[in-house]
Structures are given as C-alpha cells and as structure tokens.
Amino acid sequence: MRSEPVEVPGWILGVLGGVLFGVAMGAFIKHDGSSWTAAGVGVIVTGVPFGLAMGWWSARWRRGLKDAEGDISAEKARLAQRAATGGPAPEDDEVRSAALRIASRYLESYTGRTRWLFIIVPAAILLGTIAGAAGGSPWELLGAPVAAGLLYARWYWPRRLRRRIALLTEATPETRE
Structure with a gap:
C-alpha cells in the first residue's frame, strides 16, 4: 500500500x-x-x-x-495538510506549525492580488448563464452551478481558514504558557 x-x-x-x-x-x-x-x-x-x-x-x-x-516527513506533511483545514489542533508542535503555515498559504490564495478577479469573473459567468437561459436556451444554465459554487467558495473558505488559523495559533506552545 x-x-x-x-x-x-x-x-x-x-x-x-x-x-x-x-x-x-x-x-x-x-x-x-x-x-x-x-x-x-x-x-x-x-x-x-x-x-x-x-x-x-x-x-x-x-x-x-x-x-x-517545510522539512518534515511525508507522514507529518499529510497530517499537517489535513489539520490545516479541519479537525482538532495537532499535539505535535512540528505538525501544528506546518498546518498553520499551510492554512496561511491557503488563505493567501483567497486574499491576494487576484481576489476581485476571482469574484467578478464567476459573477459575470453566472449572470451570463441566467441571461442566456432567459433568452430561450435552458442549456445555458449548465454553467450556473459551477459559477455559483466558485462564488460560494470565495465567500466561505477565507472565513473558515481564518477560524482555523486562530485555532492553530491558540494551540501553539508560546500562547499556552
């Protein structure tokens, strides 16, 4: 395996x-x-x-x-990847630190320079599919769930990642003492 x-x-x-x-x-x-x-x-x-x-x-x-x-084993990297998005904060300091860095990296991708581009484009696609369907072709609505899902992810995931970063930060040894 x-x-x-x-x-x-x-x-x-x-x-x-x-x-x-x-x-x-x-x-x-x-x-x-x-x-x-x-x-x-x-x-x-x-x-x-x-x-x-x-x-x-x-x-x-x-x-x-x-x-x-960072320089951690493949097993610890897998645990850190999992801990970056959910579950209890890891007890292992190395895994928790890596999870915090990974969660911060994920958040960076949602709040960077292209943030508005990734909001405006799906919104325009969503409006275009709705307008196309209203114009007579219900097949135009095929793109609507994808655009709506992208918009939802752009709204939901940054908030979830900020909560996750706060949880991982609170669990670090420096903040526990």
Missing part, C-alpha cells in the same frame, strides 16, 4: 486540464450549431491557453505548498 500521494508533474495537469477544458468548449460550440471546424478551432483556442495557465498555476501552487510544509 502506498503511504504518500502520487506526485503528478504540473505539465501533465496542464495538458489534462487544457484537453478537458478545450473539449468541453468544443462540445458547447458544436452544440450551438457551429461546424466541426469551428468546434475544433474552439478546442485549440480555449484549451491551449487554459492548459498553459493551469500548468503554470499548478507548479507555482505546489512550490508554495512545499515551502509551507
């Missing part, structure tokens, strides 16, 4: 993400009555940039997460 997660290179995630996104966009283009050529061009025009962005973001995220974990 494998004790640590499989490390998939960022470029593979980028390729897979680009292919899946491109195929989904091509299917929507074809569903709208366009030709197969237009759908194929849509696959390439949307899939390649999405895949490149996904690969870059994935590699950057992993580097930041590895930095937050």
Whole structure:
C-alpha cells in the first residue's frame, strides 16, 4: 500500500486540464450549431491557453505548498495538510506549525492580488448563464452551478481558514504558557 500521494508533474495537469477544458468548449460550440471546424478551432483556442495557465498555476501552487510544509516527513506533511483545514489542533508542535503555515498559504490564495478577479469573473459567468437561459436556451444554465459554487467558495473558505488559523495559533506552545 502506498503511504504518500502520487506526485503528478504540473505539465501533465496542464495538458489534462487544457484537453478537458478545450473539449468541453468544443462540445458547447458544436452544440450551438457551429461546424466541426469551428468546434475544433474552439478546442485549440480555449484549451491551449487554459492548459498553459493551469500548468503554470499548478507548479507555482505546489512550490508554495512545499515551502509551507517545510522539512518534515511525508507522514507529518499529510497530517499537517489535513489539520490545516479541519479537525482538532495537532499535539505535535512540528505538525501544528506546518498546518498553520499551510492554512496561511491557503488563505493567501483567497486574499491576494487576484481576489476581485476571482469574484467578478464567476459573477459575470453566472449572470451570463441566467441571461442566456432567459433568452430561450435552458442549456445555458449548465454553467450556473459551477459559477455559483466558485462564488460560494470565495465567500466561505477565507472565513473558515481564518477560524482555523486562530485555532492553530491558540494551540501553539508560546500562547499556552
């Protein structure tokens, strides 16, 4: 039995993400009555940039997460990852410190420079899907749950992470003495 997660290179995630996104966009283009050529061009025009962005973001995220974990064993890193998002505060100081750094890294991704971009884009997509459905095509509503889920996550997770950081901070040895 494998004790640590499989490390998939960022470029593979980028390729897979680009292919899946491109195929989904091509299917929507074809569903709208366009030709197969237009759908194929849509696959390439949307899939390649999405895949490149996904690969870059994935590699950057992993580097930041590895930095937050620090030099701890794979087992302790797994425990710290789990403790960063839920459960009781770990008793092990090394795991708790890593969990605090990981939770702070997660929060950083929700409150950074791109925070408003990740709120405005899903809101615009949500409004666009509703407007498209009102215009006569109920298929337009397929994107609404995804956009609504992204908006909810942008609202909910930063609050949850702040509470988690407070819990992990209160449990550190310096604050207990």
